[in-house]
Amino acid sequence: MKEDIFMKKIINDPQNLVDEMVQGMTRAYSSIVEQIPATNAIVRSDKASMQEKVGIVSGGGSGHEPTHAGFVGKGMLSAAVCGQVFTSPTPDQIYEAIKAVNHGKGVYLVVKNYSGDVMNFDMAKDLAAMDDIEVKSIVVDDDIAVENSLYTQGRRGVAGTLFMHKVLGAAAQNGASLDEIDELAHAILPNIKTIAVALSAATNPMTGQPGFKLADDEMEYGVGIHSEPGYRREKIKSSKELVEELITKLNEELHFDSRNKYAMLVNGMGATPLMEQYVFTNDVLNKLDSFNITPVFMKIGNYMTSIDMAGISLTIFEIKDDKWLEYLNYPVQTIAW
Amino acid sequence: MKEDIFMKKIINDPQNLVDEMVQGMTRAYSSIVEQIPATNAIVRSDKASMQEKVGIVSGGGSGHEPTHAGFVGKGMLSAAVCGQVFTSPTPDQIYEAIKAVNHGKGVYLVVKNYSGDVMNFDMAKDLAAMDDIEVKSIVVDDDIAVENSLYTQGRRGVAGTLFMHKVLGAAAQNGASLDEIDELAHAILPNIKTIAVALSAATNPMTGQPGFKLADDEMEYGVGIHSEPGYRREKIKSSKELVEELITKLNEELHFDSRNKYAMLVNGMGATPLMEQYVFTNDVLNKLDSFNITPVFMKIGNYMTSIDMAGISLTIFEIKDDKWLEYLNYPVQTIAW
Numbered sequence: 001m002k003e004d005i006f007m008k009k010i011i012n013d014p015q016n017l018v019d020e021m022v023q024g025m026t027r028a029y030s031s032i033v034e035q036i037p038a039t040n041a042i043v044r045s046d047k048a049s050m051q052e053k054v055g056i057v058s059g060g061g062s063g064h065e066p067t068h069a070g071f072v073g074k075g076m077l078s079a080a081v082c083g084q085v086f087t088s089p090t091p092d093q094i095y096e097a098i099k100a101v102n103h104g105k106g107v108y109l110v111v112k113n114y115s116g117d118v119m120n121f122d123m124a125k126d127l128a129a130m131d132d133i134e135v136k137s138i139v140v141d142d143d144i145a146v147e148n149s150l151y152t153q154g155r156r157g158v159a160g161t162l163f164m165h166k167v168l169g170a171a172a173q174n175g176a177s178l179d180e181i182d183e184l185a186h187a188i189l190p191n192i193k194t195i196a197v198a199l200s201a202a203t204n205p206m207t208g209q210p211g212f213k214l215a216d217d218e219m220e221y222g223v224g225i226h227s228e229p230g231y232r233r234e235k236i237k238s239s240k241e242l243v244e245e246l247i248t249k250l251n252e253e254l255h256f257d258s259r260n261k262y263a264m265l266v267n268g269m270g271a272t273p274l275m276e277q278y279v280f281t282n283d284v285l286n287k288l289d290s291f292n293i294t295p296v297f298m299k300i301g302n303y304m305t306s307i308d309m310a311g312i313s314l315t316i317f318e319i320k321d322d323k324w325l326e327y328l329n330y331p332v333q334t335i336a337w
Numbered sequence: 338m339k340e341d342i343f344m345k346k347i348i349n350d351p352q353n354l355v356d357e358m359v360q361g362m363t364r365a366y367s368s369i370v371e372q373i374p375a376t377n378a379i380v381r382s383d384k385a386s387m388q389e390k391v392g393i394v395s396g397g398g399s400g401h402e403p404t405h406a407g408f409v410g411k412g413m414l415s416a417a418v419c420g421q422v423f424t425s426p427t428p429d430q431i432y433e434a435i436k437a438v439n440h441g442k443g444v445y446l447v448v449k450n451y452s453g454d455v456m457n458f459d460m461a462k463d464l465a466a467m468d469d470i471e472v473k474s475i476v477v478d479d480d481i482a483v484e485n486s487l488y489t490q491g492r493r494g495v496a497g498t499l500f501m502h503k504v505l506g507a508a509a510q511n512g513a514s515l516d517e518i519d520e521l522a523h524a525i526l527p528n529i530k531t532i533a534v535a536l537s538a539a540t541n542p543m544t545g546q547p548g549f550k551l552a553d554d555e556m557e558y559g560v561g562i563h564s565e566p567g568y569r570r571e572k573i574k575s576s577k578e579l580v581e582e583l584i585t586k587l588n589e590e591l592h593f594d595s596r597n598k599y600a601m602l603v604n605g606m607g608a609t610p611l612m613e614q615y616v617f618t619n620d621v622l623n624k625l626d627s628f629n630i631t632p633v634f635m636k637i638g639n640y641m642t643s644i645d646m647a648g649i650s651l652t653i654f655e656i657k658d659d660k661w662l663e664y665l666n667y668p669v670q671t672i673a674w
Contacts, residue, residue: 008536008553010613010649012575012620021612024619028603028635065611085612199345205612216345238349266365271608273644274402275358275422275542276347282361283349298365301673302639307610308647312347336638 112157449494
């Protein structure tokens with residue numbers, strides 16, 4: 001560690017951080033995941049469960065753990081490619097993951113909408129095409145906070161990506177074809193919406209600096225998972241008041257209707273205790289009560305984090321087909337789902 | 338929220354924090370847990386799986402989520418009692434939990450070694466005795482950092498308690514009697530040892546104040562899960578150096594031997610990213626390699642937290658009987674295991 005940066009982090013040399021993280025994860029959970037040699041791509045250990053199935057590959061910059069590698073395993077992702085911190089994985093590593101999980105039925109890529117990721121996953125797709133591996137992809141852009149952003153044209157891809165992983169992973173495990181998975185991905189995408197608030201920024205281990213600074217009594221609405229700006233700063237509010245604003249924003253997109261079914265993900269950003277996440281969840285459920293809505297599927301926890309950022313995101317997914325709910329509930333063998 | 342305290346927390350009135358947390362958790366996961374009315378005791382929803390079995394009850398102060406309520410469910414705890422933040426639950430609430438999970442085979446209490454918890458769980462045991470409910474208990478004291486402490490005579494009970502929950506929960510699910518569970522608990526206890534480091538203290542939502550202050554470049558060895566003092570402060574070290582010290586301390590207790598089997602729990606304290614926990618795990622596994630030891634069971638994540646404390650604990654459990662490993666691997670239906 002550089003002597004001039006006193007980061008409050010349990011690491012060794014920041015340059016080796018992702019390599020060491022991948023080794024720690026794959027050694028500790030060798031029955032679930034393994035590393036593709038000489039890469040930071042992580043693939044399902046249980047090869048038998050992937051035979052005759054479409055491979056599902058995701059990935060992106062590191063710092064969002066357990067995303068993405070924590071969702072590799074039977075019934076969910078076939079592989080995840082870990083880039084450097086907040087940096088897209090390189091096309092050659094994505095390509096290695098595609099080759100590793102192709103079993104003749106093609107490979108589907110789940111990409112979060114950041115320019116670097118979109119470009120590198122596309123290049124990997126081109127490399128795979130030269131090998132006659134059929135590859136299709138979806139770009140997830142569930143964050144409703146802002147249009148365009150640092151690193152992004154359009155909307156950002158955030159925690160709602162996990163619903164995409166879960167539904168497509170179950171479909172692939174159940175033998176869906178590449179075309180069926182592509183159709184399913186495009187069907188669910190417009191129904192998954194997320195919005196976040198932040199109380200503090202992540203401290204990037206490569207720089208030792210926080211991504212932004214908020215005053216001691218300040219919060220920001222709509223912050224991204226790489227400390228991208230949101231849409232408003234103000235004095236910190238109660239959980240109830242936050243929920244009021246976030247649900248109002250989500251309702252503008254999804255037009256809540258008590259005749260519909262919804263899934264919900266309350267996602268901690270890294271440093272927000274579960275205690276607070278459950279209080280927030282209680283306020284969300286109370287607010288949804290006013291629409292006569294009780295979600296039929298719920299998860300609360302640290303799923304799509306931003307290193308040590310304090311904050312929370314709320315994802316609502318309108319379930320238009322009971323098959324989608326079945327896929328959400330389909331059993332998986334992963335580290336973190 | 339008091340206007341004079343700007344806590345960076347997503348909460349409403351701190352006085353209602355635990356009530357709202359329990360409601361959020363039980364509403365979101367109603368298929369797994371439910372609240373005993375008018376208490377903050379949480380009991381397994383699946384009553385059928387508890388028939389003819391010994392009930393296993395744990396609990397303690399809140400602020401350690403997902404401990405304890407996250408481990409209630411088929412195959413693990415029958416009930417958990419949530420006290421106020423860092424405060425023992427009251428005897429009457431523990432007693433309600435005992436009554437709720439007694440099915441004629443008796444109830445076993447897993448208590449972390451803090452004076453308030455020990456006293457209150459004992460009083461609840463006395464209340465249950467007046468109802469002719471047979472109750473036995475174990476006091477977990479796995480933290481090797483210091484003898485005696487704030488709130489504790491002897492050693493503190495920390496993350497190793499989860500191994501106790503897991504092993505006893507599986508034994509109860511498999512029909513072990515109260516005496517058999519008591520014997521098992523006392524057999525495994527001396528083989529479970531934990532030690533922690535902290536980079537920052539928890540901020541208690543009742544006071545808005547951190548439990549202690551460390552300089553920007555400072556860490557402390559042996560801190561407890563309520564910000565109790567450890568045994569040494571110094572400039573922050575690399576993960577490798579931390580591991581070297583922690584493993585040396587654990588070896589003094591457990592006398593590592595490559596002919597033995599070990600389980601390992603790397604536990605984040607709340608604000609320490611999984612990325613760092615996996616780097617630390619990699620260093621632990623490398624260090625254990627030097628003893629020719631590879632743990633046969635491993636878990637990494639935020640299990641026994643201390644609100645938003647940055648830090649990590651390492652628990653090693655020497656598995657002296659293959660039955661214990663079978664119980665560690667026994668499937669459960671809980672929120673957080």
